[in-house]
Amino acid sequence: MTPLLDIRDLSVSFRTRAGLVPTLDKVSLQLGRGEILGLVGESGAGKSLTGLALTGLLPPNAVVTAGSVRFDGQEVLGLSEAALRRIRGRRIGMVFQDPMTALDPLMRIGEQLVETIRHHLRLSRGAALDRAAELLDAVGIPAARQRLRSYPHEFSGGMRQRVVIALALAAEPELIVADEPTTALDVSVQAQVLELLRGLCRDRGTAILLVTHDMGVIAETADRLAVLYAGGVVEAGPVGPVLSEPGHPYARGLMRAIPQVGAARDSLVPIEGAMPRPGQWPGGCRFQPRCPLARAACGEPPPDVPLGSGHVARCQFAGVEEEPRHARA
Amino acid sequence: MYLNTIISRLLQAAWVIVAVSAIAFALFQYVGDPVSQMLGQDASAADRDALRRDLGLDRPVALQFLQFLGNAARGDFGLSLQQGRPVMDLILERLPATLELTVFSTAIAVLLGVPMGMVAALRPRALVSRAIMLVSLIGVSLPTFFIGILLILAFSVILGWLPSFGRGPVADIGVWRTNFASWDAFRYMLMPAFTLALFQLTLIVRLVRGEMMEVMGQDFIRFARARGLPARSILVRHALKNALMPVVTIIGLQLGTIIAFALITETVFQWPGMGLLFAEAVAFADIPVMAAYLCLIAVIFVTINLAVDFLYILIDPRLRRGHGASR
């Protein structure tokens, strides 16, 4: 079966003053119906860009230099604005990172919902209002009917984030790209939102691309996981194995650096250094300058090493038992 | 709910007006001597002194000001020294002309400027946009009086399409004297209004362009696009509405200036409005008229800005108090 979403070798560059700066490099991801794919990675790794590329909402100075993005068998890259508009919202819903700025401050919540619903589903105003109320209710906003008349600023951050999700759901899209839907939220509200997304997959077969840099969120939500580092996928596979037996040194380092309640005090082992910014990528493996395992061979582009059951890591030492070589505990 | 706000704003407004008239009064005595203008060259020095005394012009300025305030509070602005008629009558007579001119020209400026600004913002590199910015720049680069006379030269003298001066065959509707009642009278308003509009147009085009560019880059616009909303709806319902808010404020703030600028347009086109009245008053050193005019401008300015403030509150829900979150 062809996946609902099939991204192959997507490369994106930015036109900047220093010329074309490659920022996404050969990103490949697949996502089937009813599946949640977690996309994790440090800030600036290219997570949001990947999400935006799907619907042609890249910033004006971005250029797709290679690759293909197929949605339900149809090539999305290079579609006209009009054709994209038929996909956006209707078939692919987007949840934006920052709920504070994603809503029109001058328009009532209900109006924003009704506008979207009517445009896509061609309902009467009354029916659209009913549906808007249902949606708000579904995302867990109490007294949904009355709240339709509220303005965004009257909602708390968590509620706004849920409105953003409701808007993304308005036309029952087949795919939802959720870009850090919980970063702005408290732990308590965060759980609520993730619950909702999981419910959608379960009940409607919606596919979700869940962008985040929070491993904990992935652990409890995603089916599969892709780890992005400096514009490329360094590891991908089912959530369990990737978290418990990461193959790429970066992923391993990441797991160790997360402080956990109840874990031993001194067990935080940071990855030294910082992720290189686009334009400053080293040749070969881009993790090499920070990698405890780095050798001369890392100067070559690393291979994708399969680790079983669809688990792949882009490191020549993947699967090889790591030597405890890092300098300091 | 807003009563408190309204009252305190009104009080502040009153202070603004008193301050404006105080400043103005302090300066009047230097503008010139009305007495020398009120009597012919052949009048004797004693006559002049007598007149000065009769008018109370020999008293200290502070005293004159206080008396002015006292009278003004009772709605009495005195007699025009030049025309010997109540200043209030004069101003009310001229007010419609200036208001029609400024409102009409503002309408032209808004109706042309907003779409032009939008085009310039949406396609900053397109040829039209560059042309729009160029034209809008000419609007600020050439002094108003110069544009006015060039228009007269072109449209009245050379082409003979439009009348060159005055208000033409106006119609009286009640106490209001209007140019809108007939095409014939309306023609008289075209050139002065356009001259005045050009000055505002520039401002509006630039403001709208800047605000639109800013708003278009904002997240909620991207989110609206991500929802697949039609371009028109995004542009008008989301972008424009948000972009116009600051534009309205600035236009409100500028209106005083525009009414003052009308002075120049009115002079060039001999448009019988308040600006012309003021220009005459300055030449004649007609203090009561000058004082009343400045107060009136301050009142109009304050009123409009009060209105803009409340409009803001009406349009922007974030400014209404007593709602939800405290951030």
Added chain:
Amino acid sequence: MIRSVLASDLAWRLSRSPGAMLALAVLVTLLILSLFAPVFAPQNPFDLATLDLFSGLTPPVWREGGRAEYFLGTDEQGRDLWSAILYGMRISLAVGLVSVVLSMVVGVAIGLIAGTSGGWVDTVLMRVADAQLALPAILVALLIDGAARAVVDVAAQQSLAIPVLIFSIALSGWVQYARAVRAAAMVEMRRDYVSAARLLGLGRARLLIRHVMPNSIGAVFVLATVHVAAAVVTEATLSFLGVGMPPTVPSLGTLIRNGYDFLFSGEWWVSIFPGCALVLLVFAVNVLGDWLRDTLNPRLQ
């Protein structure tokens, strides 16, 4: 150095914008021409002894009756227009630049104080600003100019005309700076680096000058470029109303105003050439100002 980085960045952006480049070139040329007016001008139009009444209203050189020594023709006093334009531009520029700097300084100071004090200080200052705004620039200038002319010693008036013009234009300009800076300062005050500086016990003046001000005046420079142009035009308009520069020391505005009377009589050059110079100048400044605003606004990139 952020400044040099910014500068090189600006230079790079400038090189990518032909319009802005052209405007800059025009502006620099005009600046040089007017700054070194005595070098480029064949006549000193302010020196009455060099004026030849007899050569009044000579048309430009390419028209019948034109004379080589008066390239752009002369006005009715026999003033060489080319020279008058160069000298006049000097005055217009001086008035424009100085008045803007003046209103900028006052505006920034008031804006900073209002934006960082809050409470009644803020209210009072902003009401003063309202009062100022309620009196439109031109009227203020009219009144101040009138007053100044009456108060100062007549012999000093010639030399005081420029300061008076500058003062009256500046007085009506500060409000916008104050508002912009106030808004920015209110935002900056909430930033943590201000708190960090307060933790060190920095006095208020130093806090404002060292930390808040540099981060609040970005918008001011952009405003200023546009205001220079506006001030030059305001000066011209004041001349039209009869309170500009004295006729013996004409600015661009005074020249246009004088020539305005000759528009219908066929002696168009008396006003059209200074008019063109004014348009060129204001245009260049505005183009640069617009470009600067778009370039410096991070949100528009």
Added chain:
Amino acid sequence: EITWASQDDAATLDPHAFNHGMTMTVLAHVYEGLVRRDRDQRIEPALAESWDQPTPTLWRFRLRPGVSFHDGTALTADDVVFSIRRALSDASDMKIFTASIVDVRAPDDLTVEVETEFPNAALIQSLPEVRIMSRAWAEAHDAGSPSNVREGKENYASTHANGTGPYRLVSREPEVKTVLEANADWWDPDTPDVTKATLVRIASGPTLVAALLTGEVDFAYPVPLQDIPRVEATDGLKVLTGPEIRTMFLSMDQASETMKYGSVTDANPFRDRRVRQAVYQALDMDLIATKVMRGSATPTGNLMAPGVNSVAPELQARAYPYDPEAASALLAEAGYAEGFRVTLDCPNDRYVNDEQVCQAVAALLARVGITVDVNAMPASKFFPKVGGRDSSFNFFGYTPVNLDAFNTLSVIVHSPKDGRGQWNVGDFSDAEIDGMINEVLSEMDAEKRTELVTGIMRREAELVGHIPLYQQGLSWGMRDGITTPLAIDNRVNLTWFELD
């Protein structure tokens, strides 16, 4: 029916409130005096059919019977007495015309007797300006005295009019437009061609010209000098030009010990006749007249134009020729070889090209080493300043309103004392001349009077009391279909208009 435009408007309709050219021009169409001027500025009967002088100080006028005001009431001697008294009252601005009158009486309904303090040869010259209004009408509308601005009350007569003149007021918007309609009941059988006239005010010169060029107005004045050729070159338009009776001149402060506004702090150069003469000889009036005034002005050597009663034509020649070298020599002789600096006060909204002329004067004087700062200002500041003798050097113009030499002599030439020399702002003073001026007042013999005036002016010119420059030019623009004589006092008279 015509539309006429002027740069100025009547300031008021009250016939006794304001002695001002345009006001008098408009009023002359509505109100009349006992006498009026004909096309050659000669006195002819108007409301008075005839008059005689039983004694040198008593004038007796016989009123024209059957004359009525616009509101229908008949004119009686009582109205005339009322009007002259009104013109004599404190608030009146017409006192200059009635100055010598001590009593007015009405022995019967059609006779009026006016008694003067002393024999006044020029009284009849002043009477066209003393306009007659209806006593009943004025009193009914509480307009018994002019100019109620003093009392802070509106004056009905300043916005309404009820005269006996050729036109009745139809409507008036001050500063905008005034509509006059021919008075069908006018006593003069010579009915005017113009049956309805709309006066519009266009202050801006170029706009005024535009209105004339587009045909929006039939008649406009003054046409700015520079636009005269353009208007004349336009099909269907013409411009009447000619010298005005107003003479422009420079005054130098000769009273102050030291110069008020100038570089010389220990003396007053203008007290030295040689300096004054040097200034005179440095000025080329012909050049100013041809270049700055574009040939519309008439250079003159006298403070009074020809055409003023008792002024001999030969006075118009310059007393000293234009000669910059002689001027420099005179300056050196007076001890100012290096020249000096002085401020020239100058109105900028009062006379034709006033500011430009001052600049030209400055440029010409610069050549002999005198640096002149031109201090141009609006009339509302200029007159109080100069009238208050707060000036070293100024540019001034004067028209004797009653077209009689005594007026100029008394106001401009006589020493400032005894209520005379009011606008002798340089305080030129010569006892001999003062004495001769007194003689002019009561000299009833025209020829002797002219001789006296000539003597005075010769002496004045020799002393360089003032520096006469030129007579301002008149320029009336109109369509070809209008024929009218040009009035040297710049007063348009619609009754003289002939239309095709």
Added chain:
Amino acid sequence: MLELEALSVTYPVGRRARLAALSDLSLKARAGQTLAIVGESGCGKSTAARAVAGLEEPSGGRVLLDNRPLAPAVERRSREERQAIQMVFQDPMSSLNPRRSILHTVAEPMLEMGLVRTLGQARPLVEAALAEVGLPGADLSRYPHQFSGGQRQRICIARALAGEPRLIIWDEPTSALDVSVQAQVLNLIQRLQRDRDLAYVFISHDLGVVDHVADEVAVMYLGRAVETGPARQIMRAPRHPYTRALLAAIPSLAATGSRARIGGEVPNPMAPPAGCPFHPRCPEVRPACRAALPELRPLTESRRVACLRAEDLYGEPTT
């Protein structure tokens, strides 16, 4: 060393109303130890920190340093007092003046505190300070925007250390950083404490981080402390229902599937619920909870809890 006595702060909201952002907070911090304050966003953590630092004037209570009360406003504190307390903020970008080079930034406290006279004297000290926070050899003439987030936070730390304080207040110093960088910074913070015997007040909403650094913990809800005590005890055996819910809501790498969540919305701080502020969301709520505000009472010698039912609650939290 540092003591907060019944500290309260209110903010004016609109024209008349005031918001009680912090009510009656009493805490102690000791040299060489870390006092952590945790709680959901908006519960008043930063407010407490700012009041201690003297950036916000308390409406009640006081702050004692070495048993001597401090002036409420930092500008009125003595130089020694100012020098003793420094603060590091949440967002490293906004806490550095974008127009000042790092040399100026880090040298400023040294100059202000009188440790050096001239910028030249400060230079070597600045270099040393930057080396200590892991930025050896950094170009001193660079500006904040030329550094990454982690580096910027290190600069902030160097600036805080430059005045040689005895107590540092950390207001969520790592919440703007990525986990990999967060670990670097947390390690640095702990090393500095050991090396210099510093007292820390550490504010965070991340219980994992808190568990990692804290000796003592205070849990806050709606401007009040609801539970205080030694970190280990609180993290292992929470007694207040809110603390229990918080701990249960933490996502863990190991567990997949749903986790516990606190129901309901955070109440409006302008109108906190009567009685126990947590009662509308509390799974253990009893009628008495709605009646009166439970006081923060001692449970053991070192622990205090503001809950009527503290004694009944132990073991696994109820979901």
